[in-house]
């Protein structure tokens with residue numbers, strides 16, 4: 001069995017799977033049950049010093065072809081429980097599970113004294129670290145907190161500095177995806193003294209509108225508000241932001257990857273793209289805490305099968321392969337190839353290529369009068385569309401062909417011109 005232990009900016013945990021700050025980490029009862037199930041760490045539902053009031057209802061789910069909660073949206077705020085109750089339970093959890101990471105998520109009005117006071121109180125409860133919630137996109141941002149701080153690099157730097165001044169445990173800064181380039185705020189967090197960054201918090205969204213009542217979904221007494229989007233649908237956005245920060249020389253701290261992680265495979269992708277661990281919210285809300293058993297098993301088997309002794313060895317392995325478009329090899333070419341034995345003649349590839357690609361799939365009449373779908377490889381640009389729409393597994397494969405041209409990137413081409 002591989003060593004699954006991780007160290008995120010000084011916060012250690014026995015495996016890379018943490019619960020993200022959200023409803024599953026709302027109380028000591030829940031976090032204890034999660035730790036019994038095997039989670040390596042938990043980021044407590046965001047704490048503050050000024051009680052907030054939540055609304056009812058507050059979640060909405062996006063279904064796709066019979067699969068519920070492919071995406072999820074919420075207009076929930078941070079913890080609405082008294083700070084003292086949360087701190088007492090944090091103490092109890094830490095005593096019962098000393099080897100697990102208990103991280104306190106915090107969101108405080110952007111004032112130095114307020115941050116200092118709360119940070120000191122919360123660290124007395126024995127947390128292993130802080131995660132600063134500069135990402136919540138709704139409700140709190142209208143009050144000058146959450147994403148209102150997270151969208152302004154200077155405020156991220158300043159608020160982080162205030163926390164680091166008094167924090168005796170590592171500080172993670174959780175970033176918002178509701179920004180043009182996450183590297184700017186990640187760099188600001190590093191400049192402010194953060195020991196790690198985490199991403200992503202939820203994405204601004206409106207889940208839908210009820211066709212009968214014309215109410216936004218979800219609605220509160222007939223009115224709606226923009227909410228935060230998460231779940232499997234956001235994984236590509238999160239992965240891109242993790243990859244961008246991982247390859248940025250100025251983001252010199254570890255990254256905790258969040259957004260759509262629902263399986264060990266998702267976790268491996270985040271680790272390869274530079275995350276030192278992952279955090280999970282929607283999948284734990286959908287499947288329950290025991291999903292972590294599969295995640296740990298799968299990751300172990302994946303590493304063992306490759307003879308990799310420790311999960312840390314795969315962190316960032318794909319980062320050097322991820323970069324700017326200008327560095328891609330313009331001479332590389334793939335074409336679509338159709339396996340005639342597998343083809344069921346549904347014509348989907350033909351229609352896709354004809355209407356939306358390069359009109360290079362021909363319907364050829366064979367001697368046996370059966371029509372075959374055949375790719376004209378000289379015209380095919382290797383866009384992948386036909387293989388994406390084909391309903392039969394491995395029926396269309398993309399194969400590399402020789403172009404006879406030496407490798408050349410756009411950057412090199414410009415230099416030569």
Ligand SMILES: Cc1cc2nc3c(=O)[nH]c(=O)nc-3n(C[C@H](O)[C@H](O)[C@H](O)COP(=O)(O)O)c2cc1C
Nearest residue numbers: 020021022046074078201230231259260280281282
């Ligand atoms: C209902 C709900 C409440 C959340 N509350 C918080 C919160 O209090 N603090 C925070 O930092 N993130 C909060 N989040 C965001 C999650 O921690 C996480 O960043 C996001 O859901 C993406 O991960 P996922 O795709 O695994 O759900 C919340 C998410 C949901 C769905």
Ligand code: SF4
Nearest residue numbers: 353357380383384386
């Ligand atoms: S890869 Fe694109 S261009 Fe080539 S056959 Fe398929 S759809 Fe057409």
Ligand code: SF4
Nearest residue numbers: 343344346347349390
């Ligand atoms: S989409 Fe696939 S199965 Fe359908 S015709 Fe094309 S190759 Fe055959």
